[in-house]
Every structure is written in structure tokens, then in C-alpha cells.
Amino acid sequence: xxxxxxxxxxxxxxxxxLCATAQGSLAYSGSVWSNSDGFTSRxxxxxxxxxxxxxxxxxTQMPARGxxxxxxxxGASFTRSAFLNQAVGNWAIYVHSHGDNYRATSGSGIDSAFxxxxxxxxxxxxxxxxxxxxxxxxxTSGGPFNLVIMSxxxxxxxxxxxxxxxxxxxxxxxxDPEFFLGYVNLTYDSSQLRFERAFWSYLNAVGSPLRTxxxxxAYASGLGGYSSPDTADPFQANWWGNPGYNGRxxx
Amino acid sequence: MNxxxxxxxxxxxxxxxxxxxxxxxxxxxxxxxAAASLGSAHNxxxxxxxxxxxxxxxxxxxxxxxxxxxVFARAGIARGALGFPAGYRRTGRHVHDGIQGLxxxxxxxxxxxxxxxAMTQFAPDGRLVDAVRFDSPPxxxxxxxxxxxxxxxxxxxxxxxxxxxxxxxxxxxxxLGGWDVHWARAQGRYAVRGDETRVHVWQDGRIQSVAQVEHxxxxxPQRLLAQSDARGSVTRQxxxxxxxxxxxxxxxxxxxxxxxxxxxxDADKLTAAAAPYRLAWVANVNPSGPAADSVQLITLFVDAGxxxxxxxxxxx
Numbered sequence: 157x158x159x160x161x162x163x164x165x166x167x168x169x170x171x172x173x174l175c176a177t178a179q180g181s182l183a184y185s186g187s188v189w190s191n192s193d194g195f196t197s198r199x200x201x202x203x204x205x206x207x208x209x210x211x212x213x214x215x216t217q218m219p220a221r222g223x224x225x226x227x228x229x230x231g232a233s234f235t236r237s238a239f240l241n242q243a244v245g246n247w248a249i250y251v252h253s254h255g256d257n258y259r260a261t262s263g264s265g266i267d268s269a270f271x272x273x274x275x276x277x278x279x280x281x282x283x284x285x286x287x288x289x290x291x292x293x294x295x296t297s298g299g300p301f302n303l304v305i306m307s308x309x310x311x312x313x314x315x316x317x318x319x320x321x322x323x324x325x326x327x328x329x330x331x332d333p334e335f336f337l338g339y340v341n342l343t344y345d346s347s348q349l350r351f352e353r354a355f356w357s358y359l360n361a362v363g364s365p366l367r368t369x370x371x372x373x374a375y376a377s378g379l380g381g382y383s384s385p386d387t388a389d390p391f392q393a394n395w396w397g398n399p400g401y402n403g404r405x406x407x
Numbered sequence: 408m409n410x411x412x413x414x415x416x417x418x419x420x421x422x423x424x425x426x427x428x429x430x431x432x433x434x435x436x437x438x439x440x441a442a443a444s445l446g447s448a449h450n451x452x453x454x455x456x457x458x459x460x461x462x463x464x465x466x467x468x469x470x471x472x473x474x475x476x477x478v479f480a481r482a483g484i485a486r487g488a489l490g491f492p493a494g495y496r497r498t499g500r501h502v503h504d505g506i507q508g509l510x511x512x513x514x515x516x517x518x519x520x521x522x523x524x525a526m527t528q529f530a531p532d533g534r535l536v537d538a539v540r541f542d543s544p545p546x547x548x549x550x551x552x553x554x555x556x557x558x559x560x561x562x563x564x565x566x567x568x569x570x571x572x573x574x575x576x577x578x579x580x581x582x583l584g585g586w587d588v589h590w591a592r593a594q595g596r597y598a599v600r601g602d603e604t605r606v607h608v609w610q611d612g613r614i615q616s617v618a619q620v621e622h623x624x625x626x627x628p629q630r631l632l633a634q635s636d637a638r639g640s641v642t643r644q645x646x647x648x649x650x651x652x653x654x655x656x657x658x659x660x661x662x663x664x665x666x667x668x669x670x671x672x673d674a675d676k677l678t679a680a681a682a683p684y685r686l687a688w689v690a691n692v693n694p695s696g697p698a699a700d701s702v703q704l705i706t707l708f709v710d711a712g713x714x715x716x717x718x719x720x721x722x723x
Contacts (some may be wrong), residue, residue, distance in 0.1 A: 199697065199698060200652065206671065207723075253723070254702075267589075279698075309703075330455045344720045360506075361502075392580070
């Protein structure tokens with residue numbers, strides 16, 4: 157009887173281990189990053205609540221596209237090295253932070269960047285905190301990546317080099333399973349939240365597996381109601397990639 | 408194929424093989440996988456700070472022409488008025504959208520391959536809130552003028568049963584091509600922030616999308632806060648914020664608008680239900696010093712009745 161019990165326990169343990177392995181190895185990992193320490197009362201006098209709202213939204217919605225596990229960080233663990241280390245194995249990436257199309261350190265051309273979280277004792281400084289497109293491309297060899305969302309200012313503009321960092325060409329007729337979403341101008345946080353809620357809501361509708369990311373973009377873009385900081389910066393989102401791609405994890 | 412691509416592909420193939428073998432042999436394990444799959448398809452139940460409790464769950468029910476002919480009739484009228492393609496079949500659903508915090512009836516035009524090619528959404532009162540077609544305009548098919556695009560948008564809005572007031576603003580869409588035509592909503596001389604009727608017109612003059620955004624408004628305050636008093640509220644708030652940060656600020660502009668109270672600066676308000684829009688002084692403030700490395704613009708909403716800061720916005 158004792159031998160039978162031992163055998164049963166062994167079988168269950170082995171099965172449990174194999175099961176965990178199966179689920180782990182089916183993984184198409186994603187990561188969601190949001191700079192929050194740069195937007196706290198320590199640096200601004202008030203705490204901007206949007207970075208956490210946007211982080212929570214992406215954290216919840218990315219798994220519905222089949223990405224698992226979804227890692228990344230909200231706050232101090234969002235460092236340049238952590239991002240680059242995880243990006244190598246990721247198929248989907250979401251970043252919310254300050255972003256811009258900076259001049260390349262070589263002095264010629266654009267090398268787009270977003271800012272890592274400055275940590276609990278500092279405030280954002282682009283000279284210290286920028287995560288350059290060129291460094292992402294060097295670390296990841298440019299992909300492949302399925303779904304990349306830059307929830308920042310300006311990284312969806314025509315001059316952005318960020319899509320290329322993830323191996324996504326700035327065309328709207330790619331045949332690879334890839335989709336890059338970004339914003340063109342200076343953009344209010346509330347507009348990013350409204351747009352991304354609409355984008356995820358359409359894309360992840362239950363029982364609608366044939367919806368595509370470009371359709372979700374068209375829905376969110378057409379929805380309107382987006383405030384903009386001034387007439388020089390109208391709200392405009394942009395995308396590049398495959399118009400027929402559904403945003404799901406795949407190689 | 409580069410090294411990273413090869414590594415990622417190998418991981419996926421290994422995962423597929425391992426998964427297939429193991430799923431066949433481990434009945435109790437497949438139960439876990441199935442549960443995980445169903446869970447991932449469920450929207451909005453994050454339990455975090457996505458918004459009020461009503462925002463955290465999405466539920467939907469199927470609509471059929473037999474039991475909701477009114478919804479399908481409205482969708483047919485809108486599709487015809489906007490020149491959208493007819494599908495091989497139509498599907499309908501009523502959605503309590505936990506992500507967007509909206510309730511709507513939706514009808515999709517579906518092609519023979521099962522793909523959506525156009526969609527209309529209606530508010531519970533039957534008003535069209537959004538219509539969009541998902542195909543693409545053939546390239547090189549003409550380029551209508553701003554005036555022609557505006558007229559096409561006016562016809563579309565009228566045909567869809569939407570009313571607009573005032574002149575349209577028509578702008579070229581630099582990223583998608585074509586034109587964005589929109590009418591901003593105003594109430595009692597003051598703009599309603601974000602509320603508008605918006606039409607995207609393709610470069611060949613056809614309509615790609617129509618949307619109308621309207622929020623409920625609270626009563627205007629009986630006594631309007633003077634701009635100088637509102638400025639005082641902004642100054643006190645910003646002085647309190649920036650004291651000790653080494654940063655400063657400059658007030659850029661101030662206007663009266665209807666705004667939605669929000670939790671931009673106050674996490675305690677994140678779970679509050681959406682409130683009617685209130686008349687407020689909207690102040691745009693440019694930070695300087697270290698804060699300018701984080702944010703480009705801070706917008707404060709100062710209630711035009713009480714003088715309290717009731718929300719705002721941030722450009723990072």
C-alpha cells in the first residue's frame with residue numbers, strides 16, 4: 157500500500173512538472189513597461205495617475221492576445237538593462253513613458269528614444285534615462301516582434317526610428333505578423349488612455365477572432381473625442397505593419 | 408534568419424511539440440490549459456486601476472434581426488447613408504463594455520470569409536455613436552478638395568441622422584490620408600472638451616468613419632468664478648505642487664470649457680463613477696526646470712462655481 161501511495165505521488169509530481177513545462181514552453185512572452193517615478197509628487201509636486209492606469213490596461217489586455225507570461229515593470233524596475241534583457245525574448249512590447257525623436261549621438265540623423273523609470277531617488281533626465289532605438293536594435297537584432305505599442309509622444313511620427321528597432325518597416329502593407337502603434341505629436345495622457353481602451357476593446361472582443369489590429373486602430377481612430385494640447389499638435393495615432401494581422405502571438 | 412529570430416522560432420516549435428504530446432496524455436492538465444485560455448479572453452477584469460468597478464467587466468449578448476429589428480434597421484439606414492459595403496451576413500450584439508465604460512448595440516457587416524468589413528454602434532437611446540468601414544481605399548483614386556470633403560461629410564452626417572451646429576473644421580490627415588472633418592460641440596458659448604462629431608473622408612471622397620461624442624452636462628453655476636479668482640486657484644495649486652522640487656511654471660492660457668471631472672491628480676478618485684461635465688476654467692501650465700524633463704504641459708480644470716481643482720490632464 158505504501159509503495160502504491162509513493163508511486164501515485166511520484167506520478168502526480170512528474171505530471172505536474174510536465175504540465176508546468178508544457179504551459180511555459182508554449183509561451184510567447186510579452187512585457188509591459190511604464191515609467192511612474194518620473195511622474196510622482198517627488199518630481200512634479202503631484203502624482204500623475206495615468207502611467208499606472210495605462211500600465212494596468214496593457215497588463216490586462218496583452219494576455220488576451222495570447223502573450224504569456226507578460227512581464228515588464230511599473231516603476232523603478234523599468235530600467236534600460238531590464239528592458240533590453242527581456243526584449244530579446246519578447247514577442248510583444250508595450251511602453252508608456254516620455255518619448256521623442258532625439259538627434260543621434262553621432263550627430264546626424266534621428267535616434268528615437270523613450271525614458272526608463274528614473275528610480276525612487278531621481279527624476280527623469282533624458283541624458284541619463286533615454287533608451288535609444290539603436291540600443292534596442294543592437295540588443296534584439298531587430299526582432300522578430302509581433303505587437304509593439306509605444307504609448308508615448310511622437311514615436312509614431314514619420315521621422316521615428318523606433319519601428320525599425322523592432323524590425324518593423326514603416327509600411328502599411330507588410331505580410332509579416334507585426335503591428336507597431338504610436339502617436340505622432342505631443343499627446344495628452346487622457347487621449348492615449350481613451351485611444352488604447354478603444355483599441356483593446358475592439359481587438360479583444362469575445363467571440364470575434366478575425367478582428368485585426370489595423371481594424372482596431374481604425375475603430376479607435378474614428379471614435380474621436382480626443383483632446384489635444386494645441387492646434388500644432390492635433391491628436392493623431394499611427395500604425396505600421398500588416399493590415400491583416402490580428403495581433404495574436406505567433407512566429 | 409538572425410540569431411534572435413532563430414531562437415524565438417525554436418522556442419515556439421519546441422513549445423508546440425511539447426504541448427501537443429503532453430496535452431494528449433495529461434487529462435487534468437488540459438483542464439488547466441483550457442481554463443487559462445478562457446480566462447485570457449475575458450476583458451477588463453483586472454482588479455487594478457482601470458477605472459470604476461463597472462469598467463472592470465465586459466458582458467455581451469447576441470442580437471438578431473428577429474428580436475431587435477430596430478437595431479438592424481438603424482444599421483441598414485446608416486450603412487446606406489454612409490456608402491458602406493454590405494456584408495455577406497450581419498451580426499449583432501449588445502455590449503456592456505467594461506474597458507471603455509460604455510453600453511452600446513453593435514451591428515457588423517461580415518464578408519463571406521467571416522471577416523468584419525464595416526461596423527455601426529448605437530447608444531442605448533438609438534443614437535449613432537460610431538460607424539467605420541474596415542476596407543482600404545484603392546490607391547491613386549483621385550484626391551478630393553477640402554471643400555468637397557466637407558460637403559461629403561455634411562451629407563453623411565445628415566443621412567445618418569446626426570445633427571451638427573456651426574461651421575466644420577476640415578484638416579488633412581497626415582498619417583492616414585484624406586480629410587478629418589469635425590464639428591466641435593458647444594453649450595452656452597463654451598466648448599465641451601472633447602465632444603464632437605467627426606468624419607474621416609478618404610482621399611477619393613468616400614466616408615471611412617463617422618462618430619459623435621456627447622457627454623451629459625451639469626447645470627452651469629449660478630455665479631461664474633472670475634478669471635482672476637480662477638487664476639488664484641491655479642497659482643495656489645501650482646505653488647503648492649512645485650515648492651521644494653526646484654521647478655517652476657508659467658501659466659500659458661486660460662479658457663472656460665465644459666470638462667469631465669477626473670482622477671488625473673488624485674488616485675483616490677480612480678474608482679469614482681463618471682460624473683456629468685462641469686463648466687470650468689481650463690488652465691494650461693508649462694513647467695520649467697527639472698519637471699520639464701518629465702512633463703511638457705499640465706492642464707488644470709478649475710470648477711467655475713467653487714474654484715476647486717476637479718481634474719486635468721498631462722502631456723508627458
